[in-house]
């Protein structure tokens with residue numbers, strides 16, 4: 001089977017249109033791949049470009065040059081050049097993303113927020129809700145919250161809903177942007193176990209973890225993003 005994710009010669013800069021079009025180079029010549037069953041962690045100092053890399057991979061940020069090759073339903077898709085419809089299809093079937101914050105939808109109960117990626121894939125609603133409930137129980141979200149919209153939940157409760165939503169599918173690639181930032185020690189351990197289970201299932205994981213204990217527990221490899229920094233080249 002082809003490698004799930006291959007990033008090759010990627011460059012990214014931000015153009016500040018309100019500041020005379022000043023160009024801020026962020027990363028140069030990014031090269032790495034993530035194999036199935038592997039968890040690669042993006043490391044390096046604050047502001048070096050870790051989140052920007054994840055956002056490019058997920059198709060949220062444009063890429064100046066290079067390729068982001070994703071093995072999607074037995075063909076290779078280059079996210080750097082894919083049209084929006086293809087990117088939506090890749091997100092639905094192949095590549096998941098757990099951001100640090102939940103984007104809450106008014107009036108939708110937590111259990112349906114979690115089950116939604118399965119609804120989108122045509123899974124039976126009762127089956128999807130059962131799987132969502134299992135994940136919310138595993139993440140110790142109080143049962144009385146499951147039927148409520150998450151808008152008023154605490155930061156850690158919202159983050160657990162977000163993690164459950166990101167982990168509910170069997171996507172072959174999972175991008176994790178600080179998924180444990182607002183969690184207590186017990187729930188951090190649950191997430192570490194959930195990541196280990198994804199690895200055993202052959203999922204390719206790429207994440208940012210500022211918590212050193214979590215990073216050490218999940219990382220097969222730490223990629224120092226400083227290596228790709230234009231600041232390094234200028235030093």
Ligand SMILES: Nc1ncnc2c1ncn2[C@@H]1O[C@H](COP(=O)(O)OP(=O)(O)OP(=O)(O)O)[C@@H](O)[C@H]1O
Nearest residue numbers: 014015024026044045046047048049050051052053
């Ligand atoms: N949308 C944007 N527009 C302009 N500049 C941006 C944008 N997003 C990020 N940047 C800049 O790109 C650089 C890298 O930011 P990024 O968030 O990727 O870093 P990071 O390594 O994830 O940082 P941290 O560990 O603090 O979260 C920063 O200098 C940031 O200001």
